[in-house]
Amino acid sequence: MFWVNHQKQKKGLLELLKNSAVDGVIDIESLKMIEGVFKVSEIQVREIMIPRSHITVVDISDDITDIIKKVTSSGHSRFPVIDDNKDEIIGVLLAKDLLKRNTVENIDIDLHEVLRPAVFVPESKRLNILLNEFKSSRNHIAIVIDEHGSVSGLITIEDVLEEIVGEIDDKHDEETVSKIISRGNNQYIVDALTPLEEFNSYFLSNFHDEDIETIGGFLIKDLKKFQKTQRLFQ
Secondary structure, three states: OHHHHHHHHHHHHHHHHHHHHHOOOOOHHHHHHHHHHHHHOOOEHHHOOEEHHHOOOEEOOOOHHHHHHHHHHHOOOEEEEEOOOOOOEEEEEEHHHHHOOOHHHHHOOOHHHOOEOOOEEEOOOEHHHHHHHHHHHOOOEEEEEOOOOOEEEEEEHHHHHHHHHOOOOOOOOOOOOOOEEEEEOOEEEEOOOOEHHHHHHHHOOOOOOOOOOEHHHHHHHHHHHHHHHOOOOO
């Protein structure tokens, strides 16, 4: 009963905030951030983690010169480290710990000396709990494990924060093009592949269809109804 009441209160508060945004009392970006704060308490790590197949790892048995090249070319700041057992993470290498030494010293460096302990979290952990753990431990990366204890992915504090504040630009991220572009005078260019959820969030609308994921698909389906019923489409 408490959970049901809590959900109703949260839904009511969000509706109030949306109305405030429509009336200009608060701006859209503030609304989105508040929605993000609510959202992280419901999202599990598995939903936003970087899957194992996309993780850049460092093999501690590799030549140190090759490791330095991988670290400098990848653009990442933290790397899970493996040894002979490719399924086991033995620690985390911070690029700054490796690169702050000069080249001559790096040639003879023992990576075991600069490894940070790896932090492991279950896929089922809620993001709000993980964020508090990141803050209290000053750790910014965690290795995600499944119910069998096997590594299934990786998550960083940036991944969690992006759920609250939106995409955080990174000079190493691939350049992306916005799916919604304002042309002024309440005119917009919208990519047909824009997810319905993203469209609703941007325009404070409430379009929903269990079978449709994009605004383009939604419009095509609705236009077919328009052809049959001659009703007004707005």
